Amino acid sequence: MKKYFFLIQLMLLATHSCMAQNFDIDVLKQTNLNRNTNLDNFFIHYSNTVTYTYAGTPILIYTIGIFKKDKKMQTNGINMAINAGINGAFTYALKKSMDRPRPAVTYPFLTPLENRTRYSFPSGHTSSAFNTATSLSMCYPKWFIIAPSFAYAGLMGYSRMHEGVHYPSDVFAGAVLGIGSAYLSKRVTAYLQQNKKTNKIYKAVTF
Numbered sequence: 001m002k003k004y005f006f007l008i009q010l011m012l013l014a015t016h017s018c019m020a021q022n023f024d025i026d027v028l029k030q031t032n033l034n035r036n037t038n039l040d041n042f043f044i045h046y047s048n049t050v051t052y053t054y055a056g057t058p059i060l061i062y063t064i065g066i067f068k069k070d071k072k073m074q075t076n077g078i079n080m081a082i083n084a085g086i087n088g089a090f091t092y093a094l095k096k097s098m099d100r101p102r103p104a105v106t107y108p109f110l111t112p113l114e115n116r117t118r119y120s121f122p123s124g125h126t127s128s129a130f131n132t133a134t135s136l137s138m139c140y141p142k143w144f145i146i147a148p149s150f151a152y153a154g155l156m157g158y159s160r161m162h163e164g165v166h167y168p169s170d171v172f173a174g175a176v177l178g179i180g181s182a183y184l185s186k187r188v189t190a191y192l193q194q195n196k197k198t199n200k201i202y203k204a205v206t207f
Contacts, residue, residue, distance in 0.1 A: 024167045028103055032110050032164035043159040044113055047125055050156060054084055054128040057136060066207055074206040075193075076139040080132075082192070083185035087131040090181055091174075095119040103167055112164035123166045126174030127181075129156035134182035153178070 062077025064070075100121035104112040133149035157175060160166040166174075192198040 024169050025103070025107055027168045028161055028164070028166075029107070029110070031158075031161040032103075032112075035162050039162070040113055043162045047156065047159050047163065050125045050128050053152070054132055057132055058084060061139075069207060071206045075202060078202065078205065079185070079189040080135045080139065082189055083131065083135045083182055084128075086185045086188065087127060087178060087181035091122065091124050091127045091177060094122060094177070095124065098122075100170070102165055104164060110164045114163055114165045116165055120166055121170045121173060122177050123157065123160050123170040123174035125160055126153070126157040126166070126171045127178040129153035130175045130178030131182050132178075134179045135185070138182065138186060 058077045058080035060077075061080060062074050065073030065075075065077055096119070098121045099118060101118060102112065102116050102120045104110045105117050130150075130153040133146075133153040136149050137146040153175070157171040160171055161168060193202060
């Protein structure tokens with residue numbers, strides 16, 4: 001797992017360096033300072049929904065699977081929970097290792113809607129939203145699942161710039177990390193289901 005973490009870290013460092021700081025702050029300045037302030041409350045509440053969708057989606061799918069006695073659905077819920085755990089660990093570790101100040105710390109002319117000063121890169125909200133969207137779309141590859149899932153994730157990324165708490169590079173890196181973690185998790189969960197010991201756990205928690 002460590003080699004995957006360092007690979008992702010190198011990829012995101014490249015993303016960070018490739019997006020020039022002037023471009024980064026210019027886009028954020030246009031988004032934050034020229035925003036429609038009537039939408040501030042909407043985007044604040046919208047950002048807060050990510051916690052519920054990130055944790056709630058696996059739980060909801062697993063619970064529905066129990067009521068429907070659908071083992072595949074239950075397994076999907078378990079795999080999505082593992083996926084969320086892997087993505088969360090990567091996101092937290094990268095935030096700590098990068099320790100990028102929030103935009104308003106460096107550029108006090110911005111008007112952030114949240115009082116945060118550290119751990120700007122990558123955007124955790126965006127990472128969580130794209131991770132959920134990717135994981136859900138891989139489990140249920142239907143257009144009516146994929147389209148709204150990624151629309152939700154994309155708007156989540158925009159909301160973080162509207163609120164002035166993340167640079168565009170933070171948002172882009174969060175999206176890359178969320179999607180990449182989902183594909184890595186797919187390999188991890190496939191291994192767990194094929195492994196005799198861990199497969200017993202799957203069988204024990206599916207009904």
